[in-house]
Amino acid sequence: MSERQWTQGNELTLLENGEAFFPAVFEAIEAARDYVMLETFIWFDDEVGRALRTALIDAAGRGVKVDITVDGYGSAELGRDFVDGLTDAGVRLHVFAPLPPMLGYQINLFRRLHRKLVVVDGEVAFVGGINYSGEHLRSFGAKSKQDYAVKIRGPAVADIDRFCCDAIGDAPKGRRSLRGLLRRLPRGWNRPEAGAQVxxxxxxxxxxxxxxxxxxxxxxxxxxxxxxxxxxxxxxxxxxxxxxxxxxxxxxxxxxxxxxxxxxxxxxxxxxxxxxxxxxxxxxxxxxxxxxxxxxxxxxxxxxxxxxxxxxxxxxxxxxxxxxxxxxxxxxxxxxxxxxxxxxxxxxxxxxxxxxxxxxxxxxxxxxxxYHLLRHFPRLAQLVPLRNEREQVTRVVGTPAETPPQNEANAG
Structure with missing residues (x-):
């Protein structure tokens, strides 16, 4: 937290539920010229997940560099055909798995990549709690989820951009995106009255x-x-x-x-x-x-x-x-x-x-x-040894991925 500071002069848009969030993200991806970075806990092979897949494949086809990071447990239901279509198009898919599979199953039940982030060209970012699944649309029915995200333009995008670059070990892109962002800042962005502090x-x-x-x-x-x-x-x-x-x-x-x-x-x-x-x-x-x-x-x-x-x-x-x-x-x-x-x-x-x-x-x-059992549970979970930090994110590029195991859908 101490490594980042409050930024001033940001433009924020509150997005409620998938009806507002998904079109905004897809529109940003469709307008991408340089790169897209996206992190999510859950990505399902359903109406929403396939729409995201299509947008990313189209972006990669235009020469946009696309990096996607998913959680190995939350997105475990993506099949071989779904993944192969992405990697064949040049999308770089990263899978977060802090523990090695056991008998072919992901066992990282309690350490998860739970972030939901998007950065496009260092110009726009999205942060929130909405996963890429139809569960976030009212058409899903009585069990559809109520949730929010925020679309950001302004200096705060550079912080999110650098963070996502570091997460996939691609720091040079973060430096380039920062220069691009500074060229696009509106005049007077550093005055408190110019916009939101983030x-x-x-x-x-x-x-x-x-x-x-x-x-x-x-x-x-x-x-x-x-x-x-x-x-x-x-x-x-x-x-x-x-x-x-x-x-x-x-x-x-x-x-x-x-x-x-x-x-x-x-x-x-x-x-x-x-x-x-x-x-x-x-x-x-x-x-x-x-x-x-x-x-x-x-x-x-x-x-x-x-x-x-x-x-x-x-x-x-x-x-x-x-x-x-x-x-x-x-x-x-x-x-x-x-x-x-x-x-x-x-x-x-x-x-x-x-x-x-x-x-x-x-x-x-x-x-x-x-209460006391659940409050102290994380201390017990932290005793389980993790992989080396650099091995927690596996990159799947251009080669067929093993069909992930079928886990129970997660609510995160």
Missing amino acids: LFVARDDHNHRSAIEAMYRLGLRKARRDIILLNAYFFPGYRFLRAMRQAVERGARVRLILQGEPDKDYVKFAGSTLYDYLLKIGVEVWEYMERPAHAKVAVMDDEWATVGSSNLDPFSLSLNLEANVFVQDAAFAGELRGRLEHLLEHHCRRVTREEVKRRGPLWHLWRWLA
């Missing part, structure tokens, strides 16, 4: 293990009036809960939106084990009831906001590779707040103390045990 923050297992959580806690400590957190998988540690309590004690209204109709049953159970404590300290707990919530966003007071891939649970905060953008801008924060207020008014129900109190002492004992 900080790109990534979490890894080495130098930035708690970077995203630290930024969240900083926002909680600074907030004085109103906080809204929408997070799909909420199970934070002691310091995060303490920061929420202190915000309430300062007089801030804290509203937490969690899943009421989750895609995985254990998600609601894990979050509900905290309801008694959260309500006791004065946090308003709301459940989003329309469909599964997959978002990882927050807005605090009038200018602070974040959008990204990081949940507030032990996996995202302690094990997975994640990326968020943090924003200081009244217009962007106001738009995100408006979207969340709409969900609260029309699609959420508030959890009451009465329904939590009805639970017996055995429930509260189990809640206490489950």
Whole structure:
């Protein structure tokens, strides 16, 4: 986190769900002249995944350099024909796999490349929580996911560009893209009033293990009036809960939106084990009831906001590779707040103390045990030896790839 600074003069567009996100990404790829870098956790061979594949193959056919990085577990359902069409067109496909396969199966269940990033020509970037699958479209049905991403133009793109280049070991392209970006900056970009201030923050297992959580806690400590957190998988540690309590004690209204109709049953159970404590300290707990919530966003007071891939649970905060953008801008924060207020008014129900109190002492004992078990689980997972860092990303270029194993679809 310390290696990057706040940038000023950025232009931001909030994208809600696949209906807004996919066309914006595909349009940027279709306009690419030099290169495309994309990272994702899930890429499915469905309507959306095939549309992305077509856009990337077309870009490569125009001479655009295309680098795609997927998680070896989250995107394990891509078959030989799907992959061969990409590599035959010249797309460089990278697969993140921190653990070697066992009996032909990926076993990295708890260390995942969970980032969702796109950079095109060093001019435009996308950061958020939306994967490339039809699950993010309303046409998918009752289990379609509610989520957000942000499209960025301006100086923050250079930080994301350099980060993606470093991840695939292609630093020279990052330097070239930075020069190109500087040539395209609008006059007066370095004045605070010229546009949004943005900080790109990534979490890894080495130098930035708690970077995203630290930024969240900083926002909680600074907030004085109103906080809204929408997070799909909420199970934070002691310091995060303490920061929420202190915000309430300062007089801030804290509203937490969690899943009421989750895609995985254990998600609601894990979050509900905290309801008694959260309500006791004065946090308003709301459940989003329309469909599964997959978002990882927050807005605090009038200018602070974040959008990204990081949940507030032990996996995202302690094990997975994640990326968020943090924003200081009244217009962007106001738009995100408006979207969340709409969900609260029309699609959420508030959890009451009465329904939590009805639970017996055995429930509260189990809640206490489950919390401490899950909170300390990452320490146990970190005992599993990893591959050498340079071996975690395997490049598949121009040669037929083995058909990945068929894993259960993941919700990340």
